[in-house]
Amino acid sequence: MQIERATAAPTATGSLSATAEQTSQQTSATATGLSDLTFTDVxxxxxxxxxNxxxxxxxxxxxxxxxxxTETALAKFQNMPGVQLISIDVEPQADNxxxxxxxxxxxxxH
Incomplete structure (x- = not known):
């Protein structure tokens, strides 16, 4: 699996911080709660x-x-089954x- 890249821009479900906060407030992480966490790539x-x-x-x-x-170290795991790697650009206004x-x-x- 390739590392996916996303920005911290708002998504259809709300802003990144609101979605992440909502998920972290749950007492137990369920499959339903995690599936609500979405990002938008470049x-x-x-x-x-x-x-899953x-x-x-x-x-x-x-x-x-x-x-x-850090990205180089994580790249070693990009083809590992059952692992999803998402890099989130925290300065989308400076990157393209x-x-x-x-x-x-x-x-x-890559």
Missing amino acids: HGKRITVNP EKTVLHFMTSSCSDCLP ASTIAQFAQVAGS
């Missing part, structure tokens, strides 16, 4: 957290010097599809 495609997989959310930006080694693609290529997480 191409406008909707990404939904798969409640272990999900790693990597909050990053292409200009972050510490983010690249091109800068994210360059970041992914350098990190080996």
Whole structure:
């Protein structure tokens, strides 16, 4: 599985912070609660957290010097069955599809 990239922009279900807060307030994480967590990738495609997989959310930006080694380390798991990796760009106003693609290529997480 490839690492999916998303922005922290609002989604159809509300803002990222509201959705994440709603999920964290649940006393037990159920498949139903996790399936409500959605993001939008740099191409406008909707990404939904798969409640049946272990999900790693990597909050990053292409200009972050510490983010690249983390992304490279996570790329080792991108083809592991049952694991979903989602990198979330926290500065979507500073990045675009091109800068994210360059970041992914350098990190080996294409």
